[in-house]
Amino acid sequence: MKTITWILLPVLTLGAAARPAADCPRRADGAAGCAATSPAPVTLNADEAKALVFQVEEERMARELYTELAARWDTTQFHRILQAETRHEQALRALAQRAGVALPAAQPGRFTDPVLQQRYDTLRARGLVSAVEALAAGAAVEKQDIADLQALLGATQSEALKAVATNLERASERHLAAFTGEGGRGRSAWASRPGGACGGRAQAGCRARI
Template sequence: MKNSTIILILILTTLLLILPVSVASQGYGNRFQGNQNSVLPEPEDLNLSDTERSDLLFMREEEQMAHDLYMVWYEMYAIPIFRNIGEAETIHASEVQLLLDRYQVPSDMIGNYSSGYNNPDIQALADALAEQGAQSLTDALKAGVAIEETDIADLDKAIANTTRPDIIQVYTNLRNGSENHLSAFTRQLS
């Protein structure tokens, strides 16, 4: 029991140290401050296809859902992984919001956990995962795995639906972050 507690504390401490560095190195840090970080390529035009517009709105709300559920589970179980990854999801949402703003796509219909989500698929997923996560810490960690696996699959589809370098760059950064989150949840479950 003592050894497993020590190992858990070491893992959580490592995550606290690695996650912020990992997130910053993937372009989630101060992207637009000075020349030290990458800058998104300028679009040739602002006319998105209907699919690109839909994908941006969907990804924005999906990132919001991930943040919301992780914060709910952090309140329930008080383990840092939920808070840390929840905070990273806030950054992910702001990355997508930057694209929505850049392309002048209204995002006033983006929902949240307390008011409900605009997209019925996201609402259904949030309801199912919130119920799962409320069962136990292990179930919440498994729900975190499901969120990240879903996010990766959705990002892959969204990447395939565009040729715009700025959108692809953001989606790729988000996908890399989701891979890191998935690994962190998987480690917690092993």
């Protein structure tokens, strides 16, 4: 019985190693999801590295903002999109590691880029006013994120960076639709219920958490 075990194990190992890359799902960072080896290193020029650092901080800004707004307003959009923003930030950080790009230390509510700092402060203040304003703040985040990603896609020659940015742009389009409502009418179907987002009393799905 031991002889059979020793004979079969190499066969199974070889079979797993020979599995075509096409059978593996693609991750957000562009690498095969079932690859046993580490992703190949990525080479970025100075401008691409700077843009990558900005995108990492932009995703962190969105994650931190959505975390606070989800805690304040009990809305489905923030809870769902928050999980996606976490994955996006992880994908960008993984790419930075592959490229050997140093990232600034993450301090909650603090960002090295003054543009992102001002954006966070402004949208945070807006989002804490009401549930409707929180959704509008989320939409503003996604609109700007899409614009920044499109600019990055038009400037970079790195296929790895393009793969990540393309996936994130598509996700941001979905997030924007979730914040504004289907049809892009600028209002959430949830917010257009009689009485506004929450009306004159707390309702399921939009309670303010004091």
